[in-house]
Amino acid sequence: MTRPGWTLSDCELVDYSREHVFYEIKMLFDTGSLLLDRNTFDQIKPDSVREVMHFAAIESFATHVKTLVNFFYPENERKSDVLGRYFFPGDQLPSTFPPLSPVLDDARRRASKEVGHLTTERIAGELPEKNWPVRQVLEGLRAVLLEFVRGASPSKIHGDLERFVTAREVPIFLVVGVADNTTCSSSPSVISLTFP
Numbered sequence: 001m002t003r004p005g006w007t008l009s010d011c012e013l014v015d016y017s018r019e020h021v022f023y024e025i026k027m028l029f030d031t032g033s034l035l036l037d038r039n040t041f042d043q044i045k046p047d048s049v050r051e052v053m054h055f056a057a058i059e060s061f062a063t064h065v066k067t068l069v070n071f072f073y074p075e076n077e078r079k080s081d082v083l084g085r086y087f088f089p090g091d092q093l094p095s096t097f098p099p100l101s102p103v104l105d106d107a108r109r110r111a112s113k114e115v116g117h118l119t120t121e122r123i124a125g126e127l128p129e130k131n132w133p134v135r136q137v138l139e140g141l142r143a144v145l146l147e148f149v150r151g152a153s154p155s156k157i158h159g160d161l162e163r164f165v166t167a168r169e170v171p172i173f174l175v176v177g178v179a180d181n182t183t184c185s186s187s188p189s190v191i192s193l194t195f196p
Contacts, residue, residue: 006079010155013087018158020082021071025145025165028064031057032138058132059115065104065137066111072144073100073108087152094151103133103140 008016034040034057044050072084072093085093110132113121123130142165149162 008082008086010153013156014158016082017087017156017161022158022161022164024064024067024071025161027060028068028141029138031061031064032134035061035132035134061132061134062107062111062115065107065141066116068141068145069100069104069108072097072148073104084148087148087156089153097147097151098144101140103136104144107132107137107140 145165
């Protein structure tokens, strides 16, 4: 399949992967890590701010999930879209590329319905199904991302992106707490997601 009406050179795709694709992946794992660490929001005061920060992290996570799922499995392509297949020979995902999993398909649908629109399909109340399956989504997207960096043309993808995706532990840097009155600084915490 050819690109609709425009072309980025291999060099431009490398730059795009380093700036934009890397950003989406990093934000996905950063916000996912925030949501997986049950202590992340405990130190934030007052409670109303804690709630805002928690919901902002959920919405950010959902947005980056949807962006990356659409990057690999587009539904409604636009002329200006940059898609995962453009990084492969012939602008085609290989036949061995993983199909869209139910977990990722559901996450994209939820992001569209629960973050992108006001609909009657939003989950109301405090039901267990309102919780996002963060770990399963991260693991599902990581499997797709690993296939992406392993199979993409080396002349089209930045090495930093490949190194980040293939790392067994993904470091996440968090600044938690409130600045103290004497030093105006807080201590950063480092956590990491570990994958098999």
